[in-house]
Amino acid sequence: VLLDRLARILPAQALLVGDAMDACQTGEAVGAHRPRFVLRPGSTEEVAACLAACDAARQPLVVHGGRTGLSGAHRVLEGEGVLSLERMVGLGPVDPGTATVPASAGTTLQAVQEAADAAGFVFGVDIGARGTATIGGNVATNAGGIRVLRHGMFRAQVAGLEAVLADGSVLDGLRGLVKDNSGYDLNQLFIGSEGTLGVVTRVLLRLHPKPVAEANALVAVPSFRSAIDLMARLRAAVGEALSAIELLTPEVFDGAIDLLGQPRPVAARALFYVLAEVQAMRADDTSARFEACLMAALEDGEALDAALSQSPREFHALWALRHACGDVVRARGTAAVGGDLSLPIGRMEDFLRAARRSLFALDPATEFLVFGHLGDGNLHYVVATAEGPAAMERIHHLAALHGGSVSAEHGIGLDKKPWLHLTRSDAEIATMRRLKAALDPNAILNRGRIFDPIPVPAT
Amino acid sequence: VLLDRLARILPAQALLVGDAMDACQTGEAVGAHRPRFVLRPGSTEEVAACLAACDAARQPLVVHGGRTGLSGAHRVLEGEGVLSLERMVGLGPVDPGTATVPASAGTTLQAVQEAADAAGFVFGVDIGARGTATIGGNVATNAGGIRVLRHGMFRAQVAGLEAVLADGSVLDGLRGLVKDNSGYDLNQLFIGSEGTLGVVTRVLLRLHPKPVAEANALVAVPSFRSAIDLMARLRAAVGEALSAIELLTPEVFDGAIDLLGQPRPVAARALFYVLAEVQAMRADDTSARFEACLMAALEDGEALDAALSQSPREFHALWALRHACGDVVRARGTAAVGGDLSLPIGRMEDFLRAARRSLFALDPATEFLVFGHLGDGNLHYVVATAEGPAAMERIHHLAALHGGSVSAEHGIGLDKKPWLHLTRSDAEIATMRRLKAALDPNAILNRGRIFDPIPVPAT
Numbered sequence: 027v028l029l030d031r032l033a034r035i036l037p038a039q040a041l042l043v044g045d046a047m048d049a050c051q052t053g054e055a056v057g058a059h060r061p062r063f064v065l066r067p068g069s070t071e072e073v074a075a076c077l078a079a080c081d082a083a084r085q086p087l088v089v090h091g092g093r094t095g096l097s098g099a100h101r102v103l104e105g106e107g108v109l110s111l112e113r114m115v116g117l118g119p120v121d122p123g124t125a126t127v128p129a130s131a132g133t134t135l136q137a138v139q140e141a142a143d144a145a146g147f148v149f150g151v152d153i154g155a156r157g158t159a160t161i162g163g164n165v166a167t168n169a170g171g172i173r174v175l176r177h178g179m180f181r182a183q184v185a186g187l188e189a190v191l192a193d194g195s196v197l198d199g200l201r202g203l204v205k206d207n208s209g210y211d212l213n214q215l216f217i218g219s220e221g222t223l224g225v226v227t228r229v230l231l232r233l234h235p236k237p238v239a240e241a242n243a244l245v246a247v248p249s250f251r252s253a254i255d256l257m258a259r260l261r262a263a264v265g266e267a268l269s270a271i272e273l274l275t276p277e278v279f280d281g282a283i284d285l286l287g288q289p290r291p292v293a294a295r296a297l298f299y300v301l302a303e304v305q306a307m308r309a310d311d312t313s314a315r316f317e318a319c320l321m322a323a324l325e326d327g328e329a330l331d332a333a334l335s336q337s338p339r340e341f342h343a344l345w346a347l348r349h350a351c352g353d354v355v356r357a358r359g360t361a362a363v364g365g366d367l368s369l370p371i372g373r374m375e376d377f378l379r380a381a382r383r384s385l386f387a388l389d390p391a392t393e394f395l396v397f398g399h400l401g402d403g404n405l406h407y408v409v410a411t412a413e414g415p416a417a418m419e420r421i422h423h424l425a426a427l428h429g430g431s432v433s434a435e436h437g438i439g440l441d442k443k444p445w446l447h448l449t450r451s452d453a454e455i456a457t458m459r460r461l462k463a464a465l466d467p468n469a470i471l472n473r474g475r476i477f478d479p480i481p482v483p484a485t
Numbered sequence: 486v487l488l489d490r491l492a493r494i495l496p497a498q499a500l501l502v503g504d505a506m507d508a509c510q511t512g513e514a515v516g517a518h519r520p521r522f523v524l525r526p527g528s529t530e531e532v533a534a535c536l537a538a539c540d541a542a543r544q545p546l547v548v549h550g551g552r553t554g555l556s557g558a559h560r561v562l563e564g565e566g567v568l569s570l571e572r573m574v575g576l577g578p579v580d581p582g583t584a585t586v587p588a589s590a591g592t593t594l595q596a597v598q599e600a601a602d603a604a605g606f607v608f609g610v611d612i613g614a615r616g617t618a619t620i621g622g623n624v625a626t627n628a629g630g631i632r633v634l635r636h637g638m639f640r641a642q643v644a645g646l647e648a649v650l651a652d653g654s655v656l657d658g659l660r661g662l663v664k665d666n667s668g669y670d671l672n673q674l675f676i677g678s679e680g681t682l683g684v685v686t687r688v689l690l691r692l693h694p695k696p697v698a699e700a701n702a703l704v705a706v707p708s709f710r711s712a713i714d715l716m717a718r719l720r721a722a723v724g725e726a727l728s729a730i731e732l733l734t735p736e737v738f739d740g741a742i743d744l745l746g747q748p749r750p751v752a753a754r755a756l757f758y759v760l761a762e763v764q765a766m767r768a769d770d771t772s773a774r775f776e777a778c779l780m781a782a783l784e785d786g787e788a789l790d791a792a793l794s795q796s797p798r799e800f801h802a803l804w805a806l807r808h809a810c811g812d813v814v815r816a817r818g819t820a821a822v823g824g825d826l827s828l829p830i831g832r833m834e835d836f837l838r839a840a841r842r843s844l845f846a847l848d849p850a851t852e853f854l855v856f857g858h859l860g861d862g863n864l865h866y867v868v869a870t871a872e873g874p875a876a877m878e879r880i881h882h883l884a885a886l887h888g889g890s891v892s893a894e895h896g897i898g899l900d901k902k903p904w905l906h907l908t909r910s911d912a913e914i915a916t917m918r919r920l921k922a923a924l925d926p927n928a929i930l931n932r933g934r935i936f937d938p939i940p941v942p943a944t
Contacts, residue, residue, distance in 0.1 A: 032918075109665070114606055123830065123831055124829070124830070124831075124890075167666065168666050168670075170664055170666075174663070174664065176901060179664060181670075189911075191916070195912040195916070196911055196912060197910075197912055197916060198910060198912075198913075201888065201890070201908075201915070202829075203827045203828070203829065203862060203888075203889065203890055203893075204633070204725060204827070204830075204860075204861040204862050204863070205629055205633065205638065205827045205858075205861050205862070205863050205890075205893040205894050206678055206827050206890040206892070206893065206908075207626065207627050207890075207892045207893060207894050207895065207896045207897070208890045208891055208897055208901075208908045208909055208915070209897055209905060209909050209914070209917050209935050209936070210642075210674075210678050210682075210890040210916075210917045210920060210935075211627075211673070211676070211677050212678065212916055213915070214670070214673035214674075214914060215669075215673075215674075217670070218666055218669065218670050219669050223669075235724065265694065265766050265767060266725075266766060307725060308724055310769060368662045368663070368664045368665050369662070370583070370661075370662065371582065371583070371663075372582055372583075399664075402663040402664050403662060403663050403664070404663070404664050412747050429660065429662075430662065431660070431662050431665040431666075431667045432667055433665070433666045433667040434662075434664040434666060435664050435666050435667065436666065437666045438666070438667055438668055443666075446668060449660075449665075449667045450667055450668050451656075451657060453650075453654040453655060453657075454656055454657075454658070454668070454671060455668070456654070457656060457669075457671055457924070458649070458668050458669045458671070459653070460923045460924060461669060461920070461923060461924075463923065464914070464919045464920060464922065464923035465919060465920075476668050476669075477668070
């Protein structure tokens with residue numbers, strides 16, 4: 027009956043069942059379970075009608091964007107249908123006056139970046155999965171990445187959005203006014219709630235002016251403290267022009283060098299490597315200050331070696347090393363496990379020491395493939411060990427013990443649920459459940475992601 | 486019974502009834518109704534216990550900060566008790582590493598500004614009521630003001646907060662991590678929801694580096710189009726250093742001159758006056774660019790006259806003119822009515838023309854005391870007219886017709902409720918009600934603010 031109703035809502039190619047689902051490979055690609063069906067609506071109205079039909083039939087759905095999430099929220103659970111936004115693709119014109127661009131949810135992040143670039147702007151978020159990850163998924167997971175230091179998380183890029191609730195209600199929050207205190211800011215609810223409160227269908231995105239000059243450098247530092255000191259020096263020297271500051275440990279740095287077949291940008295072997303970037307918003311002395319600051323750090327022994335990019339090619343080669351970190355980890359397969367940890371910057375050093383000690387005690391053969399966004403206190407704390415599950419327990423408990431969060435930017439999804447209670451109180455989790463019950467009372471949307479569903483009493 | 490329970494929770498001076506309430510003047514100062522009692526808890530625990538007791542007794546409460554709101558949310562309605570945060574005052578130490586400061590909800594905005602200044606930072610929000618308005622109220626109303634262009638609304642200043650739900654649950658969201666995607670960002674719910682979803686008790690506030698130089702200028706421009714053009718020129722010349730750009734119409738400008746007894750900073754009589762400010766974050770040519778840009782505008786006839794401040798005294802005198810606008814309006818008493826309108830900047834000119842025509846048609850004696858935050862599309866659209874109620878209708882309908890909102894920064898409270906439906910859809914208002922019912926099922930917190938309560942069926 028539900029499938030009949032859905033067939034009346036959607037054109038033929040937009041409702042897939044049985045073998046037809048194999049063409050979009052949803053089942054194999056993302057989880058052990060085969061979905062009951064795949065819905066591929068092409069408009070907000072179709073999304074709303076599909077949701078209303080599924081809600082009436084108590085049919086659970088998993089919402090799919092680019093399926094690049096790193097916490098497993100897109101994995102198909104038993105009995106679920108798939109709602110894919112893949113046909114809702116496209117960008118409106120960039121408005122130079124307000125520096126915004128409207129995007130449909132299924133548009134890739136890269137398409138937004140390219141449209142911004144063509145119009146003389148930049149988009150504020152960049153992540154490795156840019157070619158596949160979609161704007162709807164980026165909003166749903168409040169994506170982060172390498173320029174949070176300069177532009178903030180994805181939440182800060184959203185000037186407005188349209189979302190559909192489980193019952194098919196359409197919330198049009200696309201007005202895009204700079205200020206609007208007319209009642210609750212409902213848009214905030216859908217950012218970072220991982221598709222559990224509604225389906226994001228359209229987004230009005232903020233753009234930023236293009237920098238007139240940029241520079242980066244790879245710096246070998248003798249200790250974590252030196253990395254923190256270098257960040258403070260750079261902030262003092264160039265202020266807000268410091269646009270990224272990333273951290274790599276030797277194992278992942280060497281792995282990236284090997285993977286790319288690049289020459290080593292710095293000769294020194296060090297305990298940590300820092301990739302720093304500055305962006306000047308007008309013709310000024312930012313690059314000179316950046317270079318002078320690095321020179322001073324070298325003279326003081328706070329930096330062991332530094333490679334300052336001298337050309338666009340070198341600039342991109344340094345970033346390529348950083349972007350290869352994810353591939354280094356993936357190449358280790360299931361031997362590599364890790365957390366996406368957020369820590370108070372002032373407690374990162376203690377955490378690193380405690381975690382290293384704890385994991386070596388667990389498995390003396392542990393390899394540390396740690397990298398991340400130093401300026402945000404965000405570590406992708408990856409280790410290769412035969413003691414994966416126990417290591418994950420220790421990593422997450424130690425992060426919480428040091429005032430951190432068990433998810434900085436990857437979300438909770440299905441995979442991080444065991445540790446949510448470490449950083450969110452019972453009262454907070456109970457409040458999340460209340461919001462879920464208020465907006466999706468039949469729990470049809472991404473059920474069981476972030477927290478377990480409240481058991482429905484048998485009737 | 487409820488009063489007995491409250492008396493066991495609070496010390497003697499913290500629970501006022503009868504004539505004792507006169508000392509804090511809550512009744513007279515803010516509304517026609519005398520509250521049933523005044524609660525003045527001194528800690529989060531006391532707030533939680535008071536709320537749990539009132540919730541159990543279905544006792545509605547109005548939450549009081551500095552009672553400076555401009556939409557009447559703090560007015561006492563029949564049968565309400567007052568929950569005042571006035572005893573929850575104080576700031577923790579400024580943390581220079583994270584550039585944050587913790588504040589209790591009853592702390593004044595000015596106290597935060599002064600603590601930031603003493604520690605070498607600035608706080609990002611400034612409003613006229615700074616000496617009385619409290620941080621809790623600022624959060625609850627998502628306050629705006631004169632530096633939104635540079636630092637965003639109050640939402641952007643909140644690194645973390647603690648809130649208490651109607652049932653006494655305490656949500657501790659004070660961790661203050663740069664990134665935290667571990668479940669829903671509950672803090673966002675309490676910002677701008679005008680005390681209807683919970684009581685904010687503590688806030689971790691973001692601070693900003695102090696500018697090393699600042700300058701401002703008062704510019705007389707021949708048309709609204711020239712004001713917009715001047716803003717675009719300044720943005721092109723100084724970029725993000727443009728920290729404020731305010732608009733005044735002649736009536737309110739002349740009124741401010743008279744009120745302050747200041748000499749006129751510019752000789753020219755013009756249709757609009759613009760107050761522009763730049764802040765340089767390091768020693769550079771920002772001030773020179775600012776001056777050159779104003780000179781070019783004068784030469785091109787886009788500006789008729791300009792007064793560039795040459796000393797701190799002149800700098801503050803120009804701002805004093807802008808800050809006096811509120812007093813000019815208040816001096817007109819009930820003859821002055823107005824809206825706090827948000828408009829797409831590209832449609833402001835059309836709105837101004839349409840509103841002027843419509844209001845003159847209604848009352849040829851209408852005086853226009855319009856001022857506001859040009860860079861944010863935010864007009865405090867005040868008129869003096871004998872046709873107040875009809876003028877308010879026209880103003881708000883025209884704002885909505887031009888894609889605007891009926892509240893930019895003042896909120897909806899009690900006074901703007903008649904126009905909420907002009908800018909928020911039935912689906913949006915229904916969703917707000919769902920959230921209200923989820924977090925405050927007995928509707929004890931600021932009941933009837935923003936939207937009418939859902940009638941409780943008689944039992």
